[in-house]
Amino acid sequence: MEARVSPEQTLNVALPKGRLGEKVYGLFAQAGFPCPSILESSRKLIFENPEAGVRYFWVKPSDVAIYVARGAADIGVAGKDILLEYRPEVYELMDLGIGKCRMAVAAPVGFRENPERPLRVATKFSRIARDYYGGMGRDIEIIHLNGSIEIAPILGLSDVIVDIVETGTTLRENHLEVREEIVPISARLIANKSGFKFKRAAVERLMAGLEGREQ
């Protein structure tokens, strides 16, 4: 029988709920941190495998960085969009190369910008939009929305949107097009700065497994 890892050394992992989280779990399990009970369908949110020294939590994707920064999880997987928007005090250890998409500016097809007035930008990502246009010296007015961003220019609420674009289908169906790409996005392995120091061996073992290195 395998020895159980002490609770102090158990790696607490915040996984983003949804398809991306399931894919990430697959990678972590292959890297030596399996927890088969997570695959059983149930409404549970916390799963533990003491033999492998790991405890997984399913959390809302945008909350992963909060769990990690506040130390409730030692590590987690968050999109680069969340890290750029909220700037949590965490280590960004790896680009996992999955969940790839891009942060982009989109506007109605044929939109012509009027440089004589501030550009109205609808977005969930206010900081990213402000930093992007600030870097160009462009005056903007931010309209912060929490969802259905695509309809803002159609209804005249904004001139453009700043949002995540995966395939571009939603944009096309709403007669919008990408005008500028701001930054490529993908899933990142993040760690709490303090937790990393006290659970270094486990985090490094996971990283080695993810990179396909033996440790």
Place this chain on the structure above:
Amino acid sequence: MEINEAVLEEKERTGFLLRELFHRHGFSRYRMGKFEEYDLYSRNKDFLMSDGVITFTDTGGRLMALKPDVTLSMVKNLRDCGEGLQKLYYHENVYRVSAGADGFREETQVGVECMGRVDGKVISEVLRMAAESLATLSPSYVLEISHLDLLSALVDGVALDDGMRKSILACAGEKNLHGISEICRAAGLHPGAEEGLLALLGTYGPPRAILPTIRQIAAANGCAEAAQSLSQSVAGFMGTEAEEKIWIDFSATGDLKYYNGIAFKGFLWGIPDPVLSGGQYDALMRRMRRKDRAIGFAVFLNRLDRLTEKGEK
């Protein structure tokens, strides 16, 4: 009359224990008022731990601030002592926006500042005191130490301008090595240009294990002196109980406008944020027209609440 310890809050008890430690090392208490002219902070905004300062107009019409920081006031109010050394400690409340707090909070910090002839011996003593402070709080601690002159030399080797330098330093603080490579590629640098910097940031852990590698990297990049200074600063820990709790880690960064040389942070098991932060700040002294060299650290007593919570459980 003796004080019954039961009447002390944990934060007060810890504050007194640390003050006793500083006193034992020959440091004297420095007292200060709660207010300072706002101008001091507006000129040194990046030095502050958080944005936002509580301001008010005093009876003389001056714009004042409730202190968000202790070090700036001490640098402003003390005089140079040349070849001498001022060894001071403080126990003060500051007012700042805390991470996670919705608005301003009053925070208590104790700390030490050395100003004057800060040489290798003084730096070693301050590092030893930082480790002793952490040991006073919990047996499970890590004192993370870096050398900003070495880090900045390697960053300057690849950064083409101030913006790029700032972005690379931010990535260094996040151990975001892939981010540094992306920045270098976007700037058109040839693949591998950042190799030395990545090697430095990827080498961390107890000094005995990693100093030889750090010396090699430093020598290959013309910074042998900085590596030597780092080795000397941690030499006092070798062979002691604290040795395994000391980490050399170049992700302990700081704003290079203010900090230089040795920088360090202290972590306790179970507390997500550093509870101690310090380093040399000769660059800040020069900005404020002071000739002395300086080093210090602060312990953030509010962050120790989690230790008490664990006891409650």
